[in-house]
Amino acid sequence: MSRATVLEELAAAALLRAGELREGTDLDTLYQEALLFEKRDFAAALGNPGLSVVSEIKRASPSAGAIREVDPAEWGGGYQREGASCLSVLTEPDRFKGSLEDLDAARNNTTIPVIRKDFTVDEAQVLEAGTRADAVLLIAALFDAATLARYVSLAVEVGLTPLVEIHDEEEADLALESGARVIGVNNRNLKDFTVDLGTFERLAPKLAGATLVAESGVRTVEDARRMRDAGADAVLVGEAAMRNPELVARMASLT
Numbered sequence: 666m667s668r669a670t671v672l673e674e675l676a677a678a679a680l681l682r683a684g685e686l687r688e689g690t691d692l693d694t695l696y697q698e699a700l701l702f703e704k705r706d707f708a709a710a711l712g713n714p715g716l717s718v719v720s721e722i723k724r725a726s727p728s729a730g731a732i733r734e735v736d737p738a739e740w741g742g743g744y745q746r747e748g749a750s751c752l753s754v755l756t757e758p759d760r761f762k763g764s765l766e767d768l769d770a771a772r773n774n775t776t777i778p779v780i781r782k783d784f785t786v787d788e789a790q791v792l793e794a795g796t797r798a799d800a801v802l803l804i805a806a807l808f809d810a811a812t813l814a815r816y817v818s819l820a821v822e823v824g825l826t827p828l829v830e831i832h833d834e835e836e837a838d839l840a841l842e843s844g845a846r847v848i849g850v851n852n853r854n855l856k857d858f859t860v861d862l863g864t865f866e867r868l869a870p871k872l873a874g875a876t877l878v879a880e881s882g883v884r885t886v887e888d889a890r891r892m893r894d895a896g897a898d899a900v901l902v903g904e905a906a907m908r909n910p911e912l913v914a915r916m917a918s919l920t
């Protein structure tokens with residue numbers, strides 16, 4: 666029998682959490698709360714002139730292990746002062762040591778848009794994101810075409826920007842068919858954790874018209890410049906920014 670990949674394990678655990686969420690909350694109530702929560706415009710912030718930086722609060726990860734223990738309010742505020750256009754906050758509790766409380770703390774101490782970064786596998790989680798964030802991550806590898814398109818529509822309906830993440834050509838087609846306007850190309854292969862910035866360079870030309878985010882493995886100003894030159898509107902920077910937040914200012918100053 667083949668072993669489950671880390672992504673499959675993360676998705677299975679997320680499905681269990683979604684079950685608990687559904688048991689404790691009525692979907693109609695969540696929907697109404699999501700509609701009422703006033704959003705900041707994530708897509709617009711990425712489309713501003715120059716290279717936008719989405720700085721991530723990431724205490725730990727499956728590929729790196731423990732990264733850094735931070736106060737998310739303080740750290741989010743610091744990222745904004747360094748010039749980040751948006752924040753990404755991991756809310757996955759087991760492998761990334763994140764939480765919804767981290768998301769709230771970071772958002773409450775900043776004025777820039779915030780994406781909930783998690784392994785969304787159920788519409789209840791899309792709605793939950795809509796009650797406290799400005800954008801939601803949808804990883805194309807976790808969906809069939811119809812479900813991805815449905816979750817993209819639901820997110821937009823409650824005012825969230827859906828960021829659809831892809832890693833290969835097939836997922837690029839899925840993202841385009843889903844109606845997503847903001848597409849993230851993950852340079853990290855989530856099956857074996859190898860990172861290749863060439864992934865963004867290969868896929869970006871197929872995604873004309875979408876706002877593009879180059880995700881993962883952006884560690885230096887030179888890497889950010891490379892992604893910008895390949896067509897990125899934004900770079901999403903996790904581990905490198907956690908280790909050296911001053912990098913954000915240097916990346917954000919690229920025109």
Ligand SMILES: O=C(O)c1ccccc1NCC(=O)[C@H](O)[C@H](O)COP(=O)(O)O
Binds near residue numbers: 672729904
């Ligand atoms: O980062 C991981 O190890 C990881 C493993 C399995 C699934 C997702 C994973 N990361 C999520 C991300 O999308 C990254 O946190 C994000 O792109 C930033 O990456 P980096 O700048 O390389 O920390």
